Amino acid sequence: MxxxxxxxxxxxxxxxxxxxxxxxxxxxxxxxxxxxxxxxxxxxxxxxxxxxxxxxxxxxxxxxxxxxxxxxxxxxxxxxxxxxxxxxxxxxxxxxxxxxxxxxxxxxxxxxxxxxxxxxxxxxxxxxxxxxxxxxxxxxxxxxxxxxxxxxxxxxxxxxxxxxxxxxxxxxxxxxxxxxxxxxxxxxxxxxxxxxxxxxxxxxxxxxKPRAHVRALITHRRMREKQILERLGQGIGRIPAMVETMYRAVDPRLHPAAGRSVLAHLIDLERRGLIGREGEEWTLRA
CATH class of the missing domain: 3.60.15.10 (Ribonuclease Z/Hydroxyacylglutathione hydrolase-like)
Structure with missing residues (x-):
């Protein structure tokens, strides 16, 4: 090779x-x-x-x-x-x-x-x-x-x-x-x-192709947000468990960092009134 x-x-x-x-x-x-x-x-x-x-x-x-x-x-x-x-x-x-x-x-x-x-x-x-x-x-x-x-x-x-x-x-x-x-x-x-x-x-x-690239980034983030809401709906409320299922194809060395982006999404969703948390456990709001 x-x-x-x-x-x-x-x-x-x-x-x-x-x-x-x-x-x-x-x-x-x-x-x-x-x-x-x-x-x-x-x-x-x-x-x-x-x-x-x-x-x-x-x-x-x-x-x-x-x-x-x-x-x-x-x-x-x-x-x-x-x-x-x-x-x-x-x-x-x-x-x-x-x-x-x-x-x-x-x-x-x-x-x-x-x-x-x-x-x-x-x-x-x-x-x-x-x-x-x-x-x-x-x-x-x-x-x-x-x-x-x-x-x-x-x-x-x-x-x-x-x-x-x-x-x-x-x-x-x-x-x-x-x-x-x-x-x-x-x-x-x-x-x-x-x-x-x-x-x-x-x-x-x-x-x-900047605009196409930016649209793809926006779509990617919306997809991640949807995945997080789906996991919360399944009762998966902790970040490590979310990362394990959402980032299977990603280098495991990057999983801790991926968890930070998941946290950023969760904080954003919480500010928008869609979810809540108690300690390290996140849940959907009724």
């Missing part, structure tokens, strides 16, 4: 006019092949999602910059596979760290992604609709809470850098207490109303 080619770690690849991508060497069951950092511009460069605290990745970014100048370092959110390299990159280039708000939240549950980056300290926080410009490019912040409460996407013409809100290889895990299913669904509806041509996510391949 032919050996699969190794992903192009720490090499800059042009993926669109004025856009290059560098794949960090942090593959895992939660990050797919790794975190994808994007460089927008050539002479004056914006770096989107600088990635994990890995000197090799920072060196790869600096090598790709070459004779250009980094004028902005942008972060979609503050998980440790996305924002920590911002500090080393800022130190090396003098560029400001710009983007999502800082977020520090205690969360002891099993996560499907890296924990929060408590040391993230932006020089400028972008709000929904705020813009940033450099030579040959203009980026606009699009607030997309849900995966995290501080998540931003960045629009570049008809291209949207989607961070972890929309990924190219898997559905996004919504992990309470910061992850919120109602916010996530509302953010998907917001993207559905846009007219983007192409998504560049932080994990997985580009999404070439």
């Amino acid at each position: 032919a050996r699969m080619a190794e992903p192009p770690y720490e090499r800059a690849e042009e993926v669109a006019p004025g856009v290059r991508r560098i794949l960090a060497g942090n593959p895992s069951p939660f990050t797919f092949e790794g975190t994808e950092t994007y460089l927008v511009g050539t002479a004056e460069i914006a770096v989107i999602d600088p990635g994990p605290d890995d000197p090799r990745h920072v060196d790869a970014i600096l090598a790709a910059v070459g004779g250009g100048r980094v004028s902005a370092i942008l972060c979609t959110h503050t998980h440790r596979d996305h924002s920590p390299a911002s500090r080393a990159l800022a130190e090396a280039t003098g560029a400001p760290i710009i983007g999502c708000a800082p977020l520090a939240i205690s969360d002891d549950g099993p996560r499907a992604d890296a924990a929060f980056d408590f040391d993230y300290a932006p020089d400028r926080v972008l709000k929904d609709g705020d813009t940033l410009e450099g030579e040959g490019w203009r980026l606009a912040a699009v607030a997309t809470p849900g995966h995290t409460s501080n998540h931003l996407c960045f629009a570049f013409g008809d291209i949207l850098f989607t961070g972890d809100h929309v990924m190219g290889w898997s559905t996004t895990v919504i992990a309470p207490p910061d992850g919120d299913m109602a916010d996530y669904m509302a953010s998907l509806d917001r993207l559905l109303a846009r007219d983007d041509r192409l998504y560049f996510p932080a994990h997985g391949p580009a999404v070439e």
Whole structure:
């Protein structure tokens, strides 16, 4: 059997006019092949999602910059596979760290992604609709809470850098207490109303049919909600038992994280008055 080619770690690849991508060497069951950092511009460069605290990745970014100048370092959110390299990159280039708000939240549950980056300290926080410009490019912040409460996407013409809100290889895990299913669904509806041509996510391949992809994500979440209500109707009221039957085809290493998304659905259903709970047992409301 032919050996699969190794992903192009720490090499800059042009993926669109004025856009290059560098794949960090942090593959895992939660990050797919790794975190994808994007460089927008050539002479004056914006770096989107600088990635994990890995000197090799920072060196790869600096090598790709070459004779250009980094004028902005942008972060979609503050998980440790996305924002920590911002500090080393800022130190090396003098560029400001710009983007999502800082977020520090205690969360002891099993996560499907890296924990929060408590040391993230932006020089400028972008709000929904705020813009940033450099030579040959203009980026606009699009607030997309849900995966995290501080998540931003960045629009570049008809291209949207989607961070972890929309990924190219898997559905996004919504992990309470910061992850919120109602916010996530509302953010998907917001993207559905846009007219983007192409998504560049932080994990997985580009999404070439954004609206169809977003519709599929919405359908998937509605299907999961239906499955949960069916299990509750069958008297299955605890999360581990739900995960065992709902995620049979999923890598068991991801089951604890899947349980967090189930919890996010349950919290949303409870807020809507459809279900209740006592301790760890969830039930349908009459």
